[in-house]
Amino acid sequence: MDLFSRTWADLLAAVGDLSDEDFARPSGCAGWLVRDLVCHLVVDAQDVLITLVTPEDVPPTRDAVTYWTIDDHRPGEDDPLAALTVRLAAAYEDPALLRFHLDDVGSAAGRAARLADPALRVGTRDEVLTARDYLDAYVLEWTLHHLDLIAGVPDLPGPSAEGLGRARELLEAVAGAPVPAAFCDTDALLLGTGRRPLDDAERVVLGEVADHYPVRLG
Template sequence: MDLFAQSWTALRTAVDGLPDDDFAAPSGCTGWLVRDLACHLIIDAQDVLITLVTPTDEEPTRDAASYWEVAHQPPTGTDPLDALTVRLAAAYEQPRLLKFHLDDVGAAAGRAADLADPGQRVRTRGHVLTAGDYLGAYVLEWTLHHLDLVAHLDGPEPPADGLRRSRELFERIAGFAFPASFSDSDTLLVGTGRRAPTGDERERLGPPAARLPVVLG
């Protein structure tokens, strides 16, 4: 729960500190500018709020790892929902409006997470998880998107604790561990297909390199 707050606060702070020109820069998400990513974060914050007020008494069907749907083809940026995000982001026109909305909804999502009972079961995307597992999955979401945010900018990396936990969770999802010589950031970037492994990295990975990328959705 603490890592959720830490990673979410760091990501929102990073967005808030961007100069206006940076919102027109490419992000680490294929087909999205930084402004599109910021808009997506607003939608994510809304999802967190909706999920945390959708309790259920049913038994959990997923945990923080199995919450994710896995594919092996990187996104092309042409998915209808991705395209909708681009249009929504453009409608804001001014970066300060994106910042304001993200701060407003994002702060509310953070407060809801602070108040949540980790053992409470919640429903989302047709599945049931404990609130703790759901928010744990979002540590990975925030960490990946923090890396996306600064992919082409001179900005701060995600918090080290969030990177470490996200690597552990990603390796559970992937079903194999990256060599210790890979940094946490490189494990996430290479593992999810955000960048291709170098020849040396591919050699160090060995046979698991053929199983990359592990695309999370």
């Protein structure tokens, strides 16, 4: 849970360092500008707030790994939620408004996470997790989107080594296969999620593991 807070704080700080011009740059999310990514983070922060105030009294059905599913849809296919995010981001017009909204909602999400009982069972997406597992799962989300942000604005500070390491562990567990140690954590995450395509040499290094990647998380 502490790592959730640190990775989220690092991501919010990086967004806070964006210039107005940076919001129009492409991000590491295919088809999304930086402003679209930041708008998505607003929605993510709202989801965290909603989930942490949605207690359940039944046993958990998911943990930090099984929270994630592998989405069979290919990038670029029609995705109503992704399209809505783009429209919402454009509606802000002034980047300062979007930056303020994320800081406002994002700070609240961070406070809620720090106050949450780790053993609390919460409901989201018709599943039940402990607050500890739910917030742990989001370390992967924050780290990947931090990489998406610096893909468009490389001068920004990137994710912490601790966040990258935990995100890699989660991704490998979801995929069911470890990425060879020859790949650093950043490359493992970018290649493993299809954010950067494998070249022939990398495919050879991956060997049979290449059949498990890339995965699109849902």
